[in-house]
Amino acid sequence: MKRALPFILLLAGTAAMxxxxxxxLAFATRxxxxxxxxxxxxxxxxxxxxxxxxxxxxxxxxxxAAALFAAHAWAEPVAGLAVGAAxxxxxxxxxxxxxxRASGLTLIMLTIAVAALLAETANRARDLTGxxxxxxxxxxxxxxxxxxxxxxxxxxxxxxxxxxxxxxLLALVARSxxxxxxxxxxxxxxxxxxxxxxVYPRRVAAYTLGGAIAGIAGALSAQVAGLVSLETFSFxxxxxxxxxxxxxxxxxxxxxLLGTVLFMFAHHYAAAADPFNWLFAIGALVMVVVFVLxxxxxxxxxxxxxxxxx
Amino acid sequence: xxxxxxxxxxxxxxxxxxGQATADEIRVGVxxxxxxxxxLYGTQFRQAIxxxxxxxxxRAGDHEISFVYKDSGGVNPDLARSLSQELVIRDxxxxxxxxxxxxxxxxxxxxxxxxxxxxxxxxxxxxxxxxESPFFLRTSYTLPQVSAPLAxxxxxxxxxxxxxxxxxxxxxxxxxxxxxxxxxxxxxxxTDTIRMPLSTTDFAPFLQSVRATGPEAVFVFLPGGPPxxxxxxxxxxxxxxxxxxxxxxxxxxxxxxxxxxGDGALGLHTAYHYSAAHDSDANRAFLAAVExxxxxxxxxxxxxxxxxxxxxLIYRMVEAAGADGRAAIEAALGAEWESPRGPVRxxxxxxxxxxxxxxxxxxxxxxxxxxxxxxxxIIATVGDLGWKD
Amino acid sequence: xxxxxxxxxxxxxxxxxLFLVAVGLSVTMGLMRVxxxxxxxxxxxxxxxxxxxxxxxxxxxxxxxxxAILGTxxxxxxxxxxxYRRIYGFGELQQVLATIxxxxxxxxxxxxxxxxxxxxxxxxxxxxxxxxxxxRTLPAHRIAVILCGLGVILGLWLLLDRTRFGIxxxxxxxxxxIASAHGIVTDRIYMATFGLGAALAALGGVLxxxxxxxxxxxxxxxxxxxxMVVAVGGMGSVTGSFAAALGLGITETxxxxxxxxxxxxxxxxxxxxxLALRPQGLMGRIA
Numbered sequence: 001m002k003r004a005l006p007f008i009l010l011l012a013g014t015a016a017m018x019x020x021x022x023x024x025l026a027f028a029t030r031x032x033x034x035x036x037x038x039x040x041x042x043x044x045x046x047x048x049x050x051x052x053x054x055x056x057x058x059x060x061x062x063x064x065a066a067a068l069f070a071a072h073a074w075a076e077p078v079a080g081l082a083v084g085a086a087x088x089x090x091x092x093x094x095x096x097x098x099x100x101r102a103s104g105l106t107l108i109m110l111t112i113a114v115a116a117l118l119a120e121t122a123n124r125a126r127d128l129t130g131x132x133x134x135x136x137x138x139x140x141x142x143x144x145x146x147x148x149x150x151x152x153x154x155x156x157x158x159x160x161x162x163x164x165x166x167x168x169l170l171a172l173v174a175r176s177x178x179x180x181x182x183x184x185x186x187x188x189x190x191x192x193x194x195x196x197x198x199v200y201p202r203r204v205a206a207y208t209l210g211g212a213i214a215g216i217a218g219a220l221s222a223q224v225a226g227l228v229s230l231e232t233f234s235f236x237x238x239x240x241x242x243x244x245x246x247x248x249x250x251x252x253x254x255x256x257l258l259g260t261v262l263f264m265f266a267h268h269y270a271a272a273a274d275p276f277n278w279l280f281a282i283g284a285l286v287m288v289v290v291f292v293l294x295x296x297x298x299x300x301x302x303x304x305x306x307x308x309x310x
Numbered sequence: 311x312x313x314x315x316x317x318x319x320x321x322x323x324x325x326x327x328x329g330q331a332t333a334d335e336i337r338v339g340v341x342x343x344x345x346x347x348x349x350l351y352g353t354q355f356r357q358a359i360x361x362x363x364x365x366x367x368x369r370a371g372d373h374e375i376s377f378v379y380k381d382s383g384g385v386n387p388d389l390a391r392s393l394s395q396e397l398v399i400r401d402x403x404x405x406x407x408x409x410x411x412x413x414x415x416x417x418x419x420x421x422x423x424x425x426x427x428x429x430x431x432x433x434x435x436x437x438x439x440x441x442e443s444p445f446f447l448r449t450s451y452t453l454p455q456v457s458a459p460l461a462x463x464x465x466x467x468x469x470x471x472x473x474x475x476x477x478x479x480x481x482x483x484x485x486x487x488x489x490x491x492x493x494x495x496x497x498x499x500x501t502d503t504i505r506m507p508l509s510t511t512d513f514a515p516f517l518q519s520v521r522a523t524g525p526e527a528v529f530v531f532l533p534g535g536p537p538x539x540x541x542x543x544x545x546x547x548x549x550x551x552x553x554x555x556x557x558x559x560x561x562x563x564x565x566x567x568x569x570x571x572g573d574g575a576l577g578l579h580t581a582y583h584y585s586a587a588h589d590s591d592a593n594r595a596f597l598a599a600v601e602x603x604x605x606x607x608x609x610x611x612x613x614x615x616x617x618x619x620x621x622x623l624i625y626r627m628v629e630a631a632g633a634d635g636r637a638a639i640e641a642a643l644g645a646e647w648e649s650p651r652g653p654v655r656x657x658x659x660x661x662x663x664x665x666x667x668x669x670x671x672x673x674x675x676x677x678x679x680x681x682x683x684x685x686x687x688i689i690a691t692v693g694d695l696g697w698k699d
Numbered sequence: 700x701x702x703x704x705x706x707x708x709x710x711x712x713x714x715x716x717l718f719l720v721a722v723g724l725s726v727t728m729g730l731m732r733v734x735x736x737x738x739x740x741x742x743x744x745x746x747x748x749x750x751x752x753x754x755x756x757x758x759x760x761x762x763x764x765x766x767a768i769l770g771t772x773x774x775x776x777x778x779x780x781x782x783y784r785r786i787y788g789f790g791e792l793q794q795v796l797a798t799i800x801x802x803x804x805x806x807x808x809x810x811x812x813x814x815x816x817x818x819x820x821x822x823x824x825x826x827x828x829x830x831x832x833x834x835r836t837l838p839a840h841r842i843a844v845i846l847c848g849l850g851v852i853l854g855l856w857l858l859l860d861r862t863r864f865g866i867x868x869x870x871x872x873x874x875x876x877i878a879s880a881h882g883i884v885t886d887r888i889y890m891a892t893f894g895l896g897a898a899l900a901a902l903g904g905v906l907x908x909x910x911x912x913x914x915x916x917x918x919x920x921x922x923x924x925x926x927m928v929v930a931v932g933g934m935g936s937v938t939g940s941f942a943a944a945l946g947l948g949i950t951e952t953x954x955x956x957x958x959x960x961x962x963x964x965x966x967x968x969x970x971x972x973x974l975a976l977r978p979q980g981l982m983g984r985i986a
Contacts (some may be wrong), residue, residue, distance in 0.1 A: 019683035023400030033388075098971075102978045104791070105734070108929040110974050112923055113967045120507070120963045123479055132508075133436050134387060134413030138420075150424040151399055182681035206794065226420055227387045229413040235923055240798065246796045275344030275352070275381035277811060283803030287782075290797040294789065347916040349815040478960050506955075507963040510922075511910045512713045515955035518705050518835070536912040536920070539817055543909060547829060547838040570819040570912075609816075 002130060006254055010167075012310050013261075014160050025152035027268060032159040036166050036262040037217035038244050039253060040128050043170060044210035045242075048203060049186030051104065053238050054111030055214050057118050060086035060233035062215025063222040064122060064129060067118065067137045070223075075140035077223045081162065081216055088215020089208050091118070098208035100200055112235060119233035134229040137222070148226070155224040162220055166213055173209070182206050186251075197230055228303035249296025258297050322331055336373045336628045339397030341418075342408035342432070344381040350566055351382065352679065353608045354623075355432055359619035361599035371629035378403060382410075387417035394418045398425050404633040405430065407620055410613075412436040412480070419443040426483060426635035428642070430624055432616040436481060437696030439663045445635060447625055447642055448662040450616040451583045453481055454488035454696030457531070459667040459689040460581035461492035464558055469526045471499045472558070475516055475541075478505035485531035485560065488542035488696060501525050510537065512520045520555065520660040521548060527556035532688045536560050547576030563672050565611040568681050571672075575681055578672045583653040583665050584612045585683035587675070596650035619649050619663070623656065653691075660697035667692045701834055712809045712841040714908070714948020715848035718941050720907040720921070721928035722851055723900030725940035729815075729929055730859075730872060731892055733783060734791050738799040738900055738925055739918025740805035745901025746773045746913030747809045750818035760823040768901045775897030777891050778985050805850045809848070810915040818913045820905055844906055848941075851899065868892055931973050933983020944979050 015029040044050045065087030066080035095114045102110055121147075122129045129135050141147040146154045155239050172252055173179045185202055186191045191263035193199050222228045233236065240263070248259020266285055327471065340359070344352035359377055364368055378401050380393040390409070397403045397692065407430040409415040415434040419442035422429045431439065431448040440446045453483035460576055463638065464472065472493060476482035482505065490500045491571065502523050520528050528550065532538045538561075545557055559580040586609075595619055598609050608614075626645055631637035643658035652666040675682070705809035724738040752758045758766065778801070786797045786863035826840040870878040871885040872892075879885050886984065904913060911921055932939030947966065954965035973981065 010657060014460050024396055025399075026395040030388055045792075098975050102974065105728075105926075105930050105934060106974050106978045106980070109927060110971060112926070113970045113974075116923070117964065117967045117971075120967075123508070126480060126483065130480070132385075132412070132481065133438070134416050136416050136419065136442065150395065150421045152395055197343070221388055224390050225388045225417055227391070227413060227417045229385060229387050231387075231413075234661050236768055236919070243796060244798060246792050248332070250792065271345065271381045271383075274348070278381075279803045279807035279810070282710075283800045283807060286796055286800030286803065288791075290793050290800065291785065294793055342904040347815065347914065347920070349810070374705060507960065509963055509966075510955070512709070512716075512952070512955070514709050515705070515952050516959060518709065519956060519959070522701075536817070536914070539819075539912045540910055547836075549836045567817050570817045572819075572821060608814075649827075 006121040010257070014163075018160075025156045028073060029152055029156045029159045030221075031261060031264045032156070032240065033217055033221045034226065034244070034264060035257050036163050036220065038241050038248075038256040038260045039166060039170055040210045040213035041241055041245050042219060042250060042253060042256040043213065044207055045245065046175075046208035046252070046256070047174065047186065048182040048190075048210075049208075050100070050203060050207055051108050052111040053235065053242060054110050054113070054115035055210070055241060056235070056238040057111070057115035057235050058091050058214035059212040059218035059221075060115070060118060060122065060159045060228075060230075061091040062088040062218030063228045064135070064218075065215070065230045066219030067135050067222045067228045068128065069134075070139050071137045077137065077139050077142050077158070079307035080139065080223060081219050084215040084217070084219025084222075088218065089221055092211020093204065093208045095251065096204045096211070100203040100207060111209070112238075115233050115235065115238060119230055122233065123230055129228075134227050134231055135294045136227045137175055137187060139226065149226070152224075159220055159224060162216065165256075166216060167253060170213070174253065178202075178205070183251075243286060247286065247296060249298030255296050255298040262297065281295075334373055336370075336405070336633060337401060337403040338377045338405045338407055338624055339394065339401060340374060340377055340408040341380045341382050341393050341397070341405035341406065341414070342379070342410055343383055344379065346383045348384055348410060351433065351607060351613050352379070352613040354566075354611065355408055355617040357600055357603055357608060358614040359621050361603060362595070362618055362621040365595070365599045367568075370625040371632075373628050373632055375625065377638055382414055383410075385411045385413055387413040390414035391417040391421065394421055395617050398427055404429070404635070405624055405627070405638070407617075407624065408432050408436050412439060413445070415439050416442055419446070422446065426629065428635050428638050430620045432620045433613055435486065437660075437662075437694055437698070441698075443641060446661060447623065447656065449619040450612065450663075451665070452662055452694045452696050453484045453531075453560075455662070455665075455692055455694055456581050456667055457485045457488040457529075458492035458695050459692055460529070460558055460560065460669075461489045461498070462496065463581060463687065463689065464527055464556070465493060465496040465498050467556075468604075469498065469556060470500050471525040472527045472529050473502040473504065473520045473525045474500055475504045475506060475520060477510075477528075477537065478507050479533075481533070481588055482487060483529045484696065486529075489523055489529050495626060506532075508533070508537075509654070511540060513541045514548055517544050517550055519550040521550055521553055524553070525555060526556050529558045529679050530562060531560060532562065532682065534561060535567070538687075539567055542571050542575055542578065545578075551577065557693040560689055561612065563670070565683070566609040568672070568683070571681070575672045575698060576674065580670050580672075580683065581689070582612065582670060582683070583667055584615045585668060585670050585685055586610050587670075587682040587684055588651060588668070589685070590650070590652065591608055592648045592649075593650040615650050619647075619651075619654065622649070623646060657693050660694040662694040662697070663692055664693045666690050702956060704834060706944060706949065706956050708837065709912070710949030712837070712845060712948075713952050714945035715845045715963075716907045716910050717924070717928055717948050718848050718944035719844060719851065720903035720911060721925045721940055721944060722855070722937065723896045723903055724925045725929050725932065725937050726855075727893060727896035729932075729934050729936060729940065730868065731889065731896070732872060732934070733787055734794040734798065735896075736795060736922060736926075737801040737918070738896075739845060739922050740802045741771055741775060741897045741900035741903030742907075743913060743915070744774055745819055745899075745904040746820070746908055746917065747813050747915075748901070749820045749905045750813065750913070752934055753820050760820065760826070763820060764902075764905050767905050768898050771901035772894045772898050776890060776894055782817060782887070783893060799815045802922075805874070806915050806918060812870035813915065815915050820908055820913075822909070838909075839967040840906075840909055847902075851902075852937065852941050854883065857966060859937065864888070864891070885948075889918075927970055931970055931980055933980025936980070936982040939980055939982030946981075950951075
């Protein structure tokens with residue numbers, strides 16, 4: 001029962017968003033998409049300990065792949081998700097072969113550089129991608145049944161379903177031997193190497209899987225918005241997502257989701273209340289969390305009980 | 311395929327009677343950057359609208375008009391779309407307005423068409439936007455609209471060879487294409503085309519290359535803000551002016567950063583549809599209205615005038631058609647009025663303004679001691695030269 | 700031949716500006732090992748203060764520059780005491796979060812104070828002239844920046860390698876507990892070093908403003924650029940940052956002359972190449 005509780009809470013939360021914000025479904029959908037993206041970083045950073053500020057490389061690759069696939073081959077969105085996942089995985093695998101040998105600041109810089117190179121490539125290939133004007137694509141009905149409506153109901157339900165699948169998948173991965181070995185890698189690569197675990201291949205595999213999920217998030221955003229822009233590769237996107245993850249707490253799936261929801265709501269309402277000064281609110285929120293709850297929001301129950309920090 | 315049933319379905323699902331809102335209050339949702347590096351646009355839009363309402367009241371015909379503002383940050387189509395959706399569905403606005411960046415404007419095309427909401431674009435200047443929805447109207451300009459007349463003028467001044475230097479992204483390439491086509495059609499020669507990466511911070515190498523080629527003029531297109539600032543500095547510092555290479559630009563000398571350029575900006579030539587120094591009663595009334603807002607009034611430039619004319623157009627549409635989107639578009643097409651920039655007409659085909667393009671030169675105003683874009687020539691009634699149907 | 704000279708000259712001038720804007724980060728992040736994403740925030744403080752001193756107080760360039768550096772240090776020292784001292788011991792991610800949060804607050808504060816438009820600092824007559832070098836002209840401020848960059852690298856080398864302060868700093872960074880046990884007041888050393896980093900950030904912000912114009916969003920716009928210079932140079936090595944800044948500057952400038960539209964690829968390509976081959980950076984110590 002205890003194990004199922006978070007799932008039940010999440011389901012209730014998603015249903016509540018749908019019921020309580022019927023006029024804001026577009027915003028609720030953005031939260032879901034961002035949640036999937038932050039989960040992908042949690043897998044890479046929280047589980048495997050791979051520091052990245054360039055996860056947008058895979059998000060953008062997924063978004064463009066899905067859009068181009070829809071424009072030139074088949075407009076059905078679920079197929080587009082698969083294409084987006086594949087694109088994200090391929091980018092992550094190819095770059096990961098080089099990147100996963102590095103660590104620390106060097107690794108962070110390399111991830112940023114890869115995202116920047118992809119952004120410039122997409123900008124230059126404007127015949128294909130529309131460049132800075134963005135690429136507008138009409139997607140067909142989901143599974144041939146549900147058309148995207150301007151209220152955003154289809155978009156929301158679709159994103160929620162995809163999010164649930166991704167979360168389920170990651171929960172399985174987290175408990176699998178692969179997931180456990182990733183945690184081992186994070187806490188002590190040297191010891192893992194000593195017991196004969198293949199460190200580098202595992203890191204590449206984790207990065208690739210994270211890339212696939214980021215690709216799904218990118219593809220989903222393209223389909224819901226009907227448009228892809230170069231900003232899908234931006235450093236800001238990677239950095240914001242990282243902030244959301246650390247806010248919530250790394251290494252646990254719920255932390256990623258909690259951080260996303262908190263950040264997105266804080267941003268949305270602070271920006272609506274005072275567009276000129278909302279950065280104060282976000283900055284203060286971030287600093288308070290660092291100093292009061294260094295383990296992220298997920299450590300709040302433990303901190304309240306005066307219990308362990310981890 | 312009609313979208314009507316879908317809108318009706320949506321209205322039923324939400325338990326709303328959309329479209330039957332009380333007829334006497336019309337809401338306009340403005341989506342623009344109010345935070346981030348481009349926050350000035352949002353401020354200028356808002357001030358122009360407030361100035362318009364201060365001088366023209368809040369009623370158009372039988373309708374009370376109110377504006378709601380939403381912050382879209384920078385280039386962020388996901389956010390722009392979601393905010394617009396929220397405005398249409400939750401705030402039940404009858405008209406959408408604003409939109410600084412092309413992707414942000416494009417992202418609302420489907421929403422506008424499906425919900426039959428007119429969208430008045432105050433800025434985004436890529437020609438192709440308006441082809442995406444019949445509910446798009448634009449009160450700014452398009453890149454070909456100002457670039458091609460500049461080429462014609464340069465040729466008429468006896469300039470025969472030009473090097474183009476543009477930022478390497480969509481709008482830059484559009485400007486380069488429009489300029490080059492117009493210039494070579496006249497018989498001029500574009501001797502080199504340099505495309506500068508968007509992230510460029512040091513423009514000296516490009517301008518040294520231009521200098522080595524030795525053309526009679528250099529055409530430039532850059533996004534506003536830091537790149538423009540650094541480019542204009544580099545133009546002055548690398549001695550291009552002394553070498554007799556004329557500067558041909560468009561928005562580079564816009565008013566909000568003009569003073570920061572200093573004396574290096576003197577003598578720069580640009581072609582554009584609005585200068586705050588435009589000599590007309592309508593412009594003086596506009597400037598006075600914005601100044602009347604008090605000390606916080608931001609510098610007035612083309613973004614302000616786009617919003618001012620946008621408000622003008624919205625008032626016309628509401629007066630004629632109330633909340634009926636289709637009728638409002640009908641009412642807007644062909645509308646003519648005297649704008650602070652000069653006479654304008656909403657072209658029924660491209661749904662962009664037909665307007666004068668002015669040739670300007672940066673000079674120091676002897677009275678105020680400030681730099682300004684003095685208009686030295688007019689190319690009258692130019693439509694959207696980039697429009698392809 | 701002229702082309703080669705041009706590349707060398709503009710490359711060195713550009714590289715030196717990169718060095719000046721990044722050297723403060725090389726001190727706080729490279730030497731003190733705190734992932735200081737707020738470096739641009741301190742440069743912004745400097746730029747905004749200089750603009751305010753010049754435009755609102757009517758001071759000349761040099762007094763404005765002094766005002767910017769002193770003002771930034773005056774703001775940085777309390778911040779070190781209140782914020783940074785508490786995060787030295789944190790993990791990298793918490794440092795990232797804390798310094799990003801601080802950056803947001805600095806941006807919001809400057810935005811509120813000075814607005815979001817450019818904050819120019821007009822150069823004095825001596826620096827805004829152009830100097831004729833025979834084969835071409837060069838703006839005087841670039842020459843000043845080159846000299847200033849050389850002065851900074853020389854000064855830092857003397858300070859860190861040749862003074863007791865430098866020895867204590869390196870001892871404190873390498874092992875704080877043992878350094879304390881030897882009677883080194885590490886708190887004060889850290890505070891002084893952080894103040895130095897902030898002063899250099901302000902100097903770079905003002906002197907670099909001709910190429911990297913200052914506005915409220917400066918820290919986010921150029922954050923990656925600063926980080927790249929320090930990472931390529933190698934953590935813990937100011938000389939490495941110097942070499943990296945010049946190398947990157949010359950590479951990108953050469954690309955701008957020879958293949959203008961490929962300059963971005965050239966920049967990131969060389970970053971990836973260097974870091975893939977030497978993960979510790981050009982002159983970094985192996986961690």
